[in-house]
Amino acid sequence: MTDVNELPERESMEFDVVIVGAGPAGLSAAIRLKQVNPELTVVVLEKGGEVGAHILSGAVVDPIGIDKLIPDWRDDPDHPFKTPVKADHFLVLGPAGSIRLPNFMMPPLMNNHGNFIVSLSNVTKWLAARAEELGVEVYPGFAADEVLTNDEGAVIGVATGDMGVERNGEPGPNYARGMALLGKYVLIGEGVRGSLAKRLISKYKLDEDREPQKYGIGLKELWQVKPEHHKPGLVQHSFGWPLDTKTGGGSFLYHLEDNQVAVGFVLHLNYKNPWLSPFEEFQRFKTHPSIAPVFEGGKRLGYGARAISEGGWQSVPKLTFPGGALIGCSAGFVNVARIKGSHNAVLSGMMAAEHAAEAIAAGRAQDTLDGYDEAWRTSEIGKDLKKVRNVKPLWSKLGTILGVTVGGLDMWLNTLFGMSPFGTMGHGKPDYAALEPAAKHKKIEYPKPDGVLTFDKLSSVFLSNTNHEEDQPIHLQLKDPELQKISELDVYGGPSNRYCPAGVYEWVETDGVPTFVINAQNCVHCKTCDIKDPNQNINWVPPQGGEGPVYTNM
Numbered sequence: 001m002t003d004v005n006e007l008p009e010r011e012s013m014e015f016d017v018v019i020v021g022a023g024p025a026g027l028s029a030a031i032r033l034k035q036v037n038p039e040l041t042v043v044v045l046e047k048g049g050e051v052g053a054h055i056l057s058g059a060v061v062d063p064i065g066i067d068k069l070i071p072d073w074r075d076d077p078d079h080p081f082k083t084p085v086k087a088d089h090f091l092v093l094g095p096a097g098s099i100r101l102p103n104f105m106m107p108p109l110m111n112n113h114g115n116f117i118v119s120l121s122n123v124t125k126w127l128a129a130r131a132e133e134l135g136v137e138v139y140p141g142f143a144a145d146e147v148l149t150n151d152e153g154a155v156i157g158v159a160t161g162d163m164g165v166e167r168n169g170e171p172g173p174n175y176a177r178g179m180a181l182l183g184k185y186v187l188i189g190e191g192v193r194g195s196l197a198k199r200l201i202s203k204y205k206l207d208e209d210r211e212p213q214k215y216g217i218g219l220k221e222l223w224q225v226k227p228e229h230h231k232p233g234l235v236q237h238s239f240g241w242p243l244d245t246k247t248g249g250g251s252f253l254y255h256l257e258d259n260q261v262a263v264g265f266v267l268h269l270n271y272k273n274p275w276l277s278p279f280e281e282f283q284r285f286k287t288h289p290s291i292a293p294v295f296e297g298g299k300r301l302g303y304g305a306r307a308i309s310e311g312g313w314q315s316v317p318k319l320t321f322p323g324g325a326l327i328g329c330s331a332g333f334v335n336v337a338r339i340k341g342s343h344n345a346v347l348s349g350m351m352a353a354e355h356a357a358e359a360i361a362a363g364r365a366q367d368t369l370d371g372y373d374e375a376w377r378t379s380e381i382g383k384d385l386k387k388v389r390n391v392k393p394l395w396s397k398l399g400t401i402l403g404v405t406v407g408g409l410d411m412w413l414n415t416l417f418g419m420s421p422f423g424t425m426g427h428g429k430p431d432y433a434a435l436e437p438a439a440k441h442k443k444i445e446y447p448k449p450d451g452v453l454t455f456d457k458l459s460s461v462f463l464s465n466t467n468h469e470e471d472q473p474i475h476l477q478l479k480d481p482e483l484q485k486i487s488e489l490d491v492y493g494g495p496s497n498r499y500c501p502a503g504v505y506e507w508v509e510t511d512g513v514p515t516f517v518i519n520a521q522n523c524v525h526c527k528t529c530d531i532k533d534p535n536q537n538i539n540w541v542p543p544q545g546g547e548g549p550v551y552t553n554m
């Protein structure tokens with residue numbers, strides 16, 4: 001946090017509302033503000049070089065949010081919701097075969113009828129265009145790096161990062177000071193594990209009395225498949241192989257338009273075995289006999305990874321602080337059973353916007369939008385999350401087979417009777433504390449990639465188009481290098497090398513001395529290191545604006 005009085009030399013711009021992040025949450029908030037009052041001045045900052053560049057999702061979208069935000073969206077010929085869901089398959093995978101669960105067994109909330117298979121990245125591009133038509137100023141290429149507060153401790157704006165700072169922290173020849181964007185309210189829509197959100201949650205103790213937030217890492221590839229393997233509108237989920245029954249996770253396979261298939265794997269970050277590599281598990285999953293045929297003769301077009309919030313109802317922090325609020329996945333509004341959060345991102349952005357617009361109309365500024373925090377649990381978002389609140393704890397406590405079975409029954413009871421015999425269960429430890437010493441586990445030997453169906457990390461990262469100027473301070477801040485050696489390496493066997501989906505971290509021996517190497521230029525901004533490092537010794541901060549992955553159609 002930086003006191004604005006210490007930064008007199010920064011240029012500043014003033015708005016009614018400053019929004020950080022051009023995801024579904026941030027853009028929906030911006031659109032809603034202008035719908036309520038076209039006179040409001042609204043700015044959206046986005047760290048990606050263009051809107052959508054950093055958006056990675058499944059995605060099957062429940063249109064409940066978009067229907068409210070833009071009721072006539074179906075009349076727009078440019079809308080991105082091209083593929084309605086036509087079939088919904090749920091598989092349990094064993095090493096050599098699979099069983100398809102009958103749809104009638106699935107709790108109704110899992111039904112994807114009426115939903116759309118989309119590229120969420122394209123959805124945000126479309127939303128940004130709608131926002132700009134309404135007069136919202138959308139600034140891609142600008143990462144919000146600091147929260148600005150006043151003497152009373154209220155948030156009064158954010159500052160974008162300085163550009164052209166050299167590796168040693170000194171201004172280089174292209175140095176440009178960041179800008180201060182000041183607002184009556186600041187909405188934080190950075191998505192999961194936002195770097196400003198993390199600081200705000202800590203400063204204002206927003207997670208006091210809440211269960212720890214839980215996470216997964218989602219890895220995704222986009223494929224062009226042969227027309228005979230393409231079933232537009234098919235949604236397929238699986239659990240089981242290649243994971244053992246104590247490691248939580250599962251796959252998704254969505255058949256979009258134009259012979260494209262999005263395939264992905266979500267691995268819950270409460271796993272214990274430090275030898276596990278989410279990337280290699282994903283690669284292995286594609287070789288299953290029920291999965292591999294889809295990709296035969298196909299071509300991989302894209303790769304990326306992003307964390308996903310999984311804590312749900314009991315982990316959502318207090319949403320408001322003096323001067324602003326958390327929206328979307330910065331608050332953790334994912335329904336983990338449905339693997340869906342974009343609808344709640346839209347709804348929460350709208351809700352926060354309505355409360356901010358009302359406060360501004362009443363002449364208020366930089367106070368706490370209590371009404372937003374009070375409203376969400378009884379809103380559609382609360383209803384969506386409450387029904388599935390015990391699913392994640394049951395998976396964690398009972399393992400995959402029993403956990404999925406009891407979790408399914410619990411969802412049925414919640415749907416039919418609005419109650420759960422378990423009340424509201426806790427999540428236990430945060431994910432970083434779940435990792436166990438390497439000596440307690442056997443190393444996992446993963447098969448070598450074949451370069452056709454399975455790939456290595458570096459050729460995958462290439463497809464994310466990620467790029468960072470090398471001569472800048474490393475945006476993966478190591479708090480204590482000695483701790484990394486005596487604990488991350490000596491106790492946990494260097495798990496960063498495996499959990500990072502982009503090959504950023506390596507332990508390299510130089511003259512017999514292990515050195516921790518951070519290839520920061522490869523980072524795809526998934527935030528897994530910030531979540532899973534067992535000592536919380538790695539702090540992810542935004543690099544220069546406009547850098548990072550450039551996802552297309554993801």
Ligand SMILES: Cc1cc2nc3c(=O)[nH]c(=O)nc-3n(C[C@H](O)[C@H](O)[C@H](O)COP(=O)(O)OP(=O)(O)OC[C@H]3O[C@@H](n4cnc5c(N)ncnc54)[C@H](O)[C@@H]3O)c2cc1C
Nearest residue numbers: 021023024025047057058059060144191218328329341342
């Ligand atoms: C693998 C995977 C599969 C998923 N599948 C589905 C699905 O099928 N259906 C579904 O509904 N949901 C799905 N989700 C969840 C969904 O993607 C999220 O709920 C949704 O994207 C949240 O929207 P958001 O606007 O809160 O955040 P995001 O979509 O993450 O957007 C945040 C934006 O803020 C920007 N940003 C972050 N920090 C800063 C900063 N400091 N300064 C400037 N800009 C910043 C980011 O670059 C990004 O563009 C999935 C998620 C994953 C990872």
Ligand code: SF4
Nearest residue numbers: 500523524526527529
């Ligand atoms: S360095 Fe961290 S944020 Fe970047 S790709 Fe690796 S795990 Fe993800």
